[in-house]
Amino acid sequence: MSEGVAAELTTPGVSGGIRDIRQSGFLLKLLVRKELKIRYRGSALGLLWSYVKPGVQFIVFYVALGVFLGLERSPRNPDGLANYAVYLFSGIVLINFFSEALGNAARSIVNNGNLIKKIYLPRELFPVASVWVSAVHFFPQLVVLVAACLFAGWRPDALQLLTALCGFVVVALLATGLGLLFGAVNVYFRDSENIVDMLLMVATWASPVMYAWTMVHDKLGSVGYAVYQANPITIGVELFHYAFWFPTTDGSSAIPPNLFVLWLPVGLAVSLAVLVLGQFTFRRLEGRFAQEL
Amino acid sequence: MVNAIEVSGISKEFVLRHTRSIKEAVVWLAKGRRGDMSKKFHALKNVSLEVKTGETVALLGLNGSGKSTLLKHISGVMLPDSGTVRTRGRVAGLIEVGAGFHPDLSGRDNVFLNGAILGMTEQQVKDRFDDIVEFSEIGEFIDTEVKFYSSGMYLRLAFSVAVHTDPEVFLIDEILAVGDEPFQRKCIDKIQELAKNGKTLVVVSHDLDLVSRICSRGVLLEHGNLMFDGPIDKAVSLLRA
Numbered sequence: 001m002s003e004g005v006a007a008e009l010t011t012p013g014v015s016g017g018i019r020d021i022r023q024s025g026f027l028l029k030l031l032v033r034k035e036l037k038i039r040y041r042g043s044a045l046g047l048l049w050s051y052v053k054p055g056v057q058f059i060v061f062y063v064a065l066g067v068f069l070g071l072e073r074s075p076r077n078p079d080g081l082a083n084y085a086v087y088l089f090s091g092i093v094l095i096n097f098f099s100e101a102l103g104n105a106a107r108s109i110v111n112n113g114n115l116i117k118k119i120y121l122p123r124e125l126f127p128v129a130s131v132w133v134s135a136v137h138f139f140p141q142l143v144v145l146v147a148a149c150l151f152a153g154w155r156p157d158a159l160q161l162l163t164a165l166c167g168f169v170v171v172a173l174l175a176t177g178l179g180l181l182f183g184a185v186n187v188y189f190r191d192s193e194n195i196v197d198m199l200l201m202v203a204t205w206a207s208p209v210m211y212a213w214t215m216v217h218d219k220l221g222s223v224g225y226a227v228y229q230a231n232p233i234t235i236g237v238e239l240f241h242y243a244f245w246f247p248t249t250d251g252s253s254a255i256p257p258n259l260f261v262l263w264l265p266v267g268l269a270v271s272l273a274v275l276v277l278g279q280f281t282f283r284r285l286e287g288r289f290a291q292e293l
Numbered sequence: 294m295v296n297a298i299e300v301s302g303i304s305k306e307f308v309l310r311h312t313r314s315i316k317e318a319v320v321w322l323a324k325g326r327r328g329d330m331s332k333k334f335h336a337l338k339n340v341s342l343e344v345k346t347g348e349t350v351a352l353l354g355l356n357g358s359g360k361s362t363l364l365k366h367i368s369g370v371m372l373p374d375s376g377t378v379r380t381r382g383r384v385a386g387l388i389e390v391g392a393g394f395h396p397d398l399s400g401r402d403n404v405f406l407n408g409a410i411l412g413m414t415e416q417q418v419k420d421r422f423d424d425i426v427e428f429s430e431i432g433e434f435i436d437t438e439v440k441f442y443s444s445g446m447y448l449r450l451a452f453s454v455a456v457h458t459d460p461e462v463f464l465i466d467e468i469l470a471v472g473d474e475p476f477q478r479k480c481i482d483k484i485q486e487l488a489k490n491g492k493t494l495v496v497v498s499h500d501l502d503l504v505s506r507i508c509s510r511g512v513l514l515e516h517g518n519l520m521f522d523g524p525i526d527k528a529v530s531l532l533r534a
């Protein structure tokens with residue numbers, strides 16, 4: 001730090017946006033580690049909760065939807081989905097990741113208001129750290145999913161793993177973009193948190209997590225289906241289905257047409273557009289965070 | 294000597310909103326209480342200030358005169374409505390000791406987290422970790438969660454991290470010294486040592502005797518206007534008058 005005198009005069013408090021985060025890697029790492037440490041503080045089961053909660057959620061949905069509502073294929077129900085348990089779980093883990101990431105990111109600026117009011121640091125760190133933390137919590141669920149898939153006869157190949165990675169990236173970008181957007185707006189209007197909660201409830205049902213995409217296609221027709229399909233979460237979930245569930249079936253189930261040549265690029269484009277919009281809004285609003293918090 | 298801080302003609306206006314709810318806004322509009330919905334308040338009016346590298350400046354004034362707001366503009370936490378602020382080198386602050394501390398983390402984790410928040414790199418925190426702990430006199434409690442610390446221990450550790458960040462420009466808001474008397478003396482010695490080593494200091498404090506010992510230049514603010522800029526003794530006597 002001896003370059004002090006030689007350094008140029010700069011304007012404080014003007015951030016380079018998300019690009020600044022690379023320079024703050026150390027702080028990001030510590031913020032993520034802090035969140036992970038305090039999440040399950042004082043609990044006996046600790047990180048095990050990251051397995052227990054999705055496990056119970058899965059059982060409830062499986063029994064209610066798969067068994068009672070008859071979505072699972074069985075000798076008496078030949079139209080159902082083969083391996084519904086794997087189908088369901090591979091979608092649920094991705095939705096859980098999205099819900100946690102966006103829910104926490106949207107609250108992150110207000111929750112760290114004390115710090116933001118007093119010390120200047122790239123504020124994008126907080127929503128981004130929330131998404132990172134969610135990614136870490138997503139990992140144990142992924143392990144359970146992979147174990148279940150292997151048990152169901154999954155032999156992973158490179159294409160499937162790449163597909164899953166793409167699905168994850170599409171959803172993570174979307175969560176970051178929406179997190180920046182709603183996190184910044186939340187400083188001015190706390191309504192934002194409630195809008196996010198509502199969105200998350202809708203998100204679970206607006207993508208083929210519980211049911212099959214063919215049901216949507218049959219009811220909505222092709223135009224309505226195209227709109228439905230443009231949702232990056234839908235695309236992410238379908239990519240996960242392709243990677244984890246499809247290989248465990250006999251291959252007779254239909255995968256959405258043009259999933260790779262059309263919808264994957266569409267999903268990436270929509271997510272990136274949301275990220276740019278979120279970053280733009282964030283930068284417009286962050287100048288007055290300190291006085292509004 | 295080059296300028297470490299250049300503040301030219303900055304103004305800041307706060308809008309104090311009394312409600313955000315649509316229901317209340319409608320009711321108030323209907324009752325003709327429109328003026329109650331928000332109030333404008335000038336925190337800084339066309340303030341200009343240049344601080345040279347190595348200067349020690351005290352911002353003085355009564356409560357609500359805009360001292361802390363000016364400091365927040367220099368640190369970049371707030372952006373001015375008009376005018377510009379420019380700084381040279383890394384600016385860090387002893388602004389609200391312990392703002393970045395988390396009660397459920399150990400002292401060690403908090404040193405790293407707070408160091409990073411104040412702009413230190415991983416290597417810098419590692420290199421200075423022992424000095425930070427030694428200065429704070431926390432000793433063996435460094436691995437205890439800080440929620441179990443006494444308030445004095447908490448402040449000592451937070452202060453210790455802040456003074457070890459080693460920026461070019463130091464902003465100090467109100468907390469020149471914390472803890473019991475021997476430790477307070479140590480804090481002040483440390484700040485004087487920083488000043489002697491050529492650090493630029495900008496201090497906000499109501500402790501006039503203390504700032505006249507540490508700073509050489511005083512800037513007097515009143516209702517957001519810069520009233521006086523000159524030697525510290527004169528600024529202090531003006532404020533006392």
